[in-house]
Amino acid sequence: MATSTAPGKVYLFGEHAVVYGEPAVPCAVQRRAEVSVKERSSGLRVQAGDLTLSGFAVEYDGAELSRPDVDAPDALVDAALGYLNEALAQARDAANAPRAGFDVVVNSDIPLGAGLGSSAAVTVAAIDAATRSLGIELDRTELAERAYQVESAVQGGQASRADTFCSTMGGAVRVEGEDCQTIDAPDLPFVIGYDGNTGDTGALVADVRNLRNNYAFAADTISAIGDLVRRGERRLTSDAQAELGRLMNFNHGLLSALGVSARSLDAMVWAARNAGASGAKLTGAGGGGCVVALDETDETLTALNYTPECETAFRAALDTVGVQENS
Ligand code: PMV
Numbered sequence: 001m002a003t004s005t006a007p008g009k010v011y012l013f014g015e016h017a018v019v020y021g022e023p024a025v026p027c028a029v030q031r032r033a034e035v036s037v038k039e040r041s042s043g044l045r046v047q048a049g050d051l052t053l054s055g056f057a058v059e060y061d062g063a064e065l066s067r068p069d070v071d072a073p074d075a076l077v078d079a080a081l082g083y084l085n086e087a088l089a090q091a092r093d094a095a096n097a098p099r100a101g102f103d104v105v106v107n108s109d110i111p112l113g114a115g116l117g118s119s120a121a122v123t124v125a126a127i128d129a130a131t132r133s134l135g136i137e138l139d140r141t142e143l144a145e146r147a148y149q150v151e152s153a154v155q156g157g158q159a160s161r162a163d164t165f166c167s168t169m170g171g172a173v174r175v176e177g178e179d180c181q182t183i184d185a186p187d188l189p190f191v192i193g194y195d196g197n198t199g200d201t202g203a204l205v206a207d208v209r210n211l212r213n214n215y216a217f218a219a220d221t222i223s224a225i226g227d228l229v230r231r232g233e234r235r236l237t238s239d240a241q242a243e244l245g246r247l248m249n250f251n252h253g254l255l256s257a258l259g260v261s262a263r264s265l266d267a268m269v270w271a272a273r274n275a276g277a278s279g280a281k282l283t284g285a286g287g288g289g290c291v292v293a294l295d296e297t298d299e300t301l302t303a304l305n306y307t308p309e310c311e312t313a314f315r316a317a318l319d320t321v322g323v324q325e326n327s
Helices: 074-094 118-133 140-154 162-169 201-214 216-233 238-257 263-274 299-305
Strands: 002-013 025-040 044-049 058-062 101-108 172-176 179-183 190-194 279-282 290-294 312-315 324-326
Touching: 002 118, 002 162, 002 216, 002 238, 002 290, 025 118, 025 162, 025 190, 025 216, 044 074, 074 101, 074 118, 074 140, 101 118, 118 140, 118 162, 118 324, 140 162, 162 172, 190 263, 190 299, 201 216, 216 238, 238 263, 238 279, 238 290, 263 279, 263 290, 263 299, 299 312
Parallel strands: 044 101
Antiparallel strands: 002 025, 002 324, 025 101, 025 172, 044 058, 172 179, 190 290, 190 312, 279 290
16 A cells, blocks of 8 residues: 655646746645555545545445545536546556556545645645555656646646646746746745635636637736736745735736636635735635635634635645655
8 A cells, every 4th residue: 555645735826827828836735635545456446535624525436436425516526536537547557557456545634626736636646656556656757747647638638737746846836838846935824715615627717718818908917917926936035925915916806807706705815914914815716715815923814714705714834845655
């Protein structure tokens, strides 16, 4: 049996614009997915728990993935199983073991489909654990590339390398097209608010693409996000929190202009700002899910906990550890 863990992430800056070749800066946070894999002669058995903050369990046994009876939106369960299936296919391919079967157990404390990179973390940890169970060890660059191929396949070609690269490497990363780098960042005081909802990443990306195709000022908005990311990445130091927060606020406004915010996300963003956060923005595809704020005091956490639109709020420090074998 091999077990690996990988972190979720927040976008400090740049989601959506990254799809069009602008840079983005995701940061891994200390919320991790754990995947254990044991080889078996054939077939696949998947057991998953705690895939949302409230938690649910999926148990499945058989040669093909069928619909488990769980209290969670179908699309989410399909997506979770789809990522796992593709990740295991990548592991079989890497190990040249086309017929390998697996027993898989997934546990994650990253809310599913909420902009915190849960699917990337599960994918990265699953490829790492499955390849180890087949006796090979991938280097991180190959692992990140294979994880990207999984996201791309499951999301119909609509994926950037940001989530999977960040989850593989840990820490803060910079992604611009195919160019992915780890970058130095201080331990920023992230506070996350979660509305309990999910956004449909594929649909939101498609909506932004339509806007960009039809309105020159939407294309300009995407370029403006790229400009602020280039400015922000130069200020990734512990004494520049006020400026980073200002840029996060600007980033949220531009995402909102592109139509990917939501009333609940705006309510949490304003609760954080009014509580004195340096800045706050939605993270990930939007439509629902999480916001990220910067505040080293407890004020933002308290304010979010009193915000009716916020289901849960928590601190999540920068996680400098990427994918890791659990011994
Ligand atoms: O919501 P998430 O964590 O799947 O993030 C999506 C980020 C986008 O930039 C909107 C899409 C992508 O693949 O980069």
